[in-house]
Amino acid sequence: MATHPGGLSTTAAPAGTGQPAPAVRVSELVRAFSDRRVLDGLDLTIRAGEFVALLGRSGSGKSTLLRALAELDHEVAGSGLLQAPRNRSVVFQDARLLPWRRVLDNVVLGLDGPGAGDRGRAALAEVGLAGRERAWPTQLSGGEQQRVALARSLVREPELLLLDEPFGALDALTRIRMHALLRRLCDRHRPAVLLVTHDVDEAIVLADRVVVLEEGAIAADVPVDLPAPREHGHPAFGRLRARLLARLGVPAQVGGPGDDPDGGAAPPRTHAPQQAHVPQAAQNGRSR
Numbered sequence: 636m637a638t639h640p641g642g643l644s645t646t647a648a649p650a651g652t653g654q655p656a657p658a659v660r661v662s663e664l665v666r667a668f669s670d671r672r673v674l675d676g677l678d679l680t681i682r683a684g685e686f687v688a689l690l691g692r693s694g695s696g697k698s699t700l701l702r703a704l705a706e707l708d709h710e711v712a713g714s715g716l717l718q719a720p721r722n723r724s725v726v727f728q729d730a731r732l733l734p735w736r737r738v739l740d741n742v743v744l745g746l747d748g749p750g751a752g753d754r755g756r757a758a759l760a761e762v763g764l765a766g767r768e769r770a771w772p773t774q775l776s777g778g779e780q781q782r783v784a785l786a787r788s789l790v791r792e793p794e795l796l797l798l799d800e801p802f803g804a805l806d807a808l809t810r811i812r813m814h815a816l817l818r819r820l821c822d823r824h825r826p827a828v829l830l831v832t833h834d835v836d837e838a839i840v841l842a843d844r845v846v847v848l849e850e851g852a853i854a855a856d857v858p859v860d861l862p863a864p865r866e867h868g869h870p871a872f873g874r875l876r877a878r879l880l881a882r883l884g885v886p887a888q889v890g891g892p893g894d895d896p897d898g899g900a901a902p903p904r905t906h907a908p909q910q911a912h913v914p915q916a917a918q919n920g921r922s923r
């Protein structure tokens with residue numbers, strides 16, 4: 636067990652009795668900056684293999700929660716119980732590749748064993764980058780770099796995959812392709828996932844459950860029970876979008892495609908008009 640200065644403990648999730656053990660269990664989590672409690676008694680459970688999307692207004696504490704789960708917040712004051720698998724990977728908005736290492740070396744960085752190279756090559760093939768092993772990161776597009784970041788995460792077969800706006804810097808079409816890729820990878824590898832996103836549509840397309848962070852705690856916890864593939868034009872999709880946007884404080888009449896839950900001037904995300912031009916196969920074909 637690792638103990639944080641703020642009283643947080645991180646352990647492997649305990650084995651269950653009958654029910655599968657949750658991959659993540661957070662209870663009464665507090666995180667504060669200069670006496671301001673950003674997370675204030677937050678409770679959250681994520682089951683093994685479950686995909687949870689985390690929405691919330693800008694500054695609500697989404698990244699603070701993700702960093703707590705990643706154990707990247709040792710300098711932050713806090714308390715509470717946090718149980719999460721030690722085998723976890725994080726993908727950020729920027730791929731964070733080492734520019735002086737080739738793509739394959741970035742993927743297998745820190746991996747031991749004679750099979751590491753083969754595993755890295757297999758991971759790159761899984762994300763559609765077979766043949767690019769010897770490229771330098773600067774020779775890849777932003778979307779390709781994020782594919783490498785996904786490969787680097789999944790080659791470690793994490794029990795928990797933490798994603799902090801991983802597609803936030805990508806164009807709309809690339810985002811749609813990345814959504815489909817991420818779903819396929821998650822269906823195959825079955826990590827528990829926490830996806831931080833501003834994009835309500837992205838959350839609905841990808842997640843089994845959407846949670847909304849507000850005033851330091853989970854204010855809404857909504858299962859996504861939609862038929863596959865999840866199409867933006869489906870009435871149930873629209874109802875769920877409106878419900879989540881209302882929760883985020885976006886009035887229903889402006890709650891259509893292109894609106895940002897922060898009410899800011901963010902560019903349009905992955906929305907129906909853009910997806911209408913995308914072949915069905917590129918959209919999210921969920922198998923579970």
Ligand SMILES: Nc1ncnc2c1ncn2[C@@H]1O[C@H](COP(=O)(O)OP(=O)(O)OP(=O)(O)O)[C@@H](O)[C@H]1O
Nearest residue numbers: 668669673691692693694695696697698699700833
């Ligand atoms: N290292 C820090 N020092 C001081 N304040 C911080 C620090 N990190 C985060 N905060 C503050 O904590 C609050 C929550 O930040 P956080 O990044 O978790 O929000 P967020 O919901 O992820 O925001 P966004 O959606 O804009 O990325 C913000 O008010 C932020 O200014």
